[in-house]
Amino acid sequence: MNAADNMPRLPLAGVRIADFTWIGAGSYTTKILADFGADVVKIESSGRIDTLRDARPFKDGVRGVNRSGYFADRNSSKRSITLDLKHPQGQELVRRLIAGSDVVSNNFTPGVMERFGLGYEAVRAIRPDIVYLAMSMAGQTGPEAQYLGYGLTMGAVTGLQGLCGLPEREPAGTGTNYPDHVPNPSHAAFAVLAALRHRRRTGQGQCIDLAQIEPTVSLLGPALLDFTANGRVANRSGNDHVAAAPHGVYPTQGTDRWIALGAETQEAWRALVEVLQAPALQADPRFGTPAARWQHRAALDAALAPLTAGHEGYALMQALQARGVPAGVVQDASDVLLRDPQLAARGHWVYLDHPEMGRSVYNALPVALSRTPSRPHRPAPLLGQHTDEVLAERLGLDADAIAALRADGALS
């Protein structure tokens, strides 16, 4: 039984999305909408498989199109159908599905949907009030419209990569395809919701042209303004982002274990040196006031590191937090998934029973809604798992008609 059967009505129930997105940012966008209750039908093709279906990690390390955890987390709460869009009947089916949809989404480079006969104008002819989300890397027009990229390259071209890391080393970035996970999906989802609201008020649909290079730049506004207003080209600055000391990442007991902490106020500073049992620091005039600590922050960091290194990280975090000092263990993915009591208490990790992967983990939305709790409610779909179900429910096709379509190759 699906968890969906026991859920209260979700806030986006009734919103139907014909979803052509794949890989990263597009799929994460429609995951958000699906977890909130939209009926997202992921339109796939066995001839052009979402490459994330073939991306590690795999259940038990065994490769297979229905075994990728990377794919699964990005596709919770969706249904999957397979259609051959080059088959005349596949074309007919997809057009009928679109006619009954509120949103059509894709993250191809411009021209791909047009080659399927599914560009904005063509879709609008099928469904005049459609909300059409196109989220290519560089936008629908312009000298670089055909350029392609992934989250890693988009992190670089937007400036984020170059601003992360140590100034004397090559840029470190976030270590992930960051634009795929936060800026692009959240901006795309916000734009879709705004367009749906406009449609509900006016009956008018529209085309959303989200260039995946833009939202990440928009998150760097202060650094951009420092350039456009002050002429400064910001560089990497490690963890030195806050005009206060101490503030940073310090070693703790164990291999590659660290704690993030800050002690800006006099109270926090006194508490820190007491917890670290370092009266010499307390008495040191170089560290007596916020301004003095800032001036001598390199010496301060050098003095603190050997002290923190003698403590177990979680114990130190708890001792500091008990005194009101900001502190947090630098947790790795194992800590975050298996050890963190806060994420556990919040129910952040949701376990769903996947037909092939078994019980497996998904990110829940990072928000608790009081009246319409919204969480992943279906595991990621198997490739084409819901083809028959969707064709019957949406298009009224019976088993014989579906079998005929399948025999003819329209559903591959």
Next chain:
Amino acid sequence: MYDFAKFTSKSSHNMDMETSTAPAAPTGAAMPGGAGAAPASPAALAGLRVLDLCGGYEQYAGKLFAQLGAEVILVEPVDGSRIRREGPFLHDRPHREHSLAFAYFNQGKRGICVDLDTADGQALLRRLAAGADLLISGEAGGVMQARGLGAEAFRAVQPGLVTTNISLFGETGPYAHYQGDDLVAMALGGLLYLGGYPGQAPTVAHGQQGVLAAAQFAAVAALVAVWDVEGQPPGAREGQHLDVSVQESVAMALENSAQFVELENTVRKRDAGGQRQAGTGVFACRDGLVYLMAGGIASNRFWAGTVQWLVEEGAPGAASLGEPQWNDASYLATDEAKRIFMDVFAPFAATRTKAELYAEGQRRRLPICPVSTVADLPQSRQLQHRGYFGNSTAHPFSGSAFAIPGAPYGLSATPWQAGRPAPRLGEHTSEVLAALGVDVGEQAVLLRAGAIA
């Protein structure tokens, strides 16, 4: 009840430095630098009334609403949002009217100053909320309740109100009252561990990306909740409370790390400072750095194209990269493969600019791009084509104007709009209170008492 609609066609962004209570002028009046021109198109979020109580980068959520057409009022403490004390500062002069972060995150909003720790200030906020659709706050769990401003406080006056609170760890759970900031939440959320170089302390993402992630997810969730409320029959609308966690928002960005732990019992490590696999990573070129991803995701589908490029351009040693072992992902992960690729690619890139490598690599359908600096972005011909930096914002306090990032998305029927410059401290307090029915005598009392500014 405050009538937001009364002011939808008014503003008071005067340029003089004397007063913040000049007579209102029509929004259509031309703004210095072109910002704030009358919208020719309808706005997607027209008619939506938002109170933004956030004090830091959480203010990005309200900005998203404002620039699609919602009426957003920023409610600051009487000494200003704390972000006013964060740099960078205009002309490198730290001052609460010079914060460029404040100027950026509050474009499109009006601003009032109310002390929510006073009974009078709390009463004012309840009256404002009675005419609002959405309230966004950024307080630790319990703070709003202690002020008598928790979600339940508004139910009687505006049952359809959506309240959204952004806090580091959420309002429930054992860490609900933990102290911290972006760095601490990035640490406990797991993304900090993935940033930086092996063997050294991890380095956090630039620019409070954890708090910004929460702001973005909060905006999406809040608009979902508004959609839900507006779908209910008028007169019987029921809002709700949204509790957004920065730590959880950070956990959304862990890519496949949690699944690697669960499915393959592998803990992903940070890996900057070298190639992730041969052909993927940061490489130096003639005038800076490029990022090349010859491996793609889950396959090495761009390898052959990369090798063909290097061969056609006569890069010494390029032909050897076409040998069969390079099709094996496990070989690409070896130090030997990374070294050999670097020996071929580094001299090739060293004679070419990042713009040349970007253009030619992309012509060949390869995922390569410059590692941009902030100076490169306004020069991007694609961003120029899209008019991304076409907006200039006035800075009324200083009289300056400067280019500011523009629309993060194009909406054909309801375009993004820059809106007014960020408010000066208390710029709209009087006009908002007047519209709320607070007469000048009462305003004077509140000002003198320090409940407003």
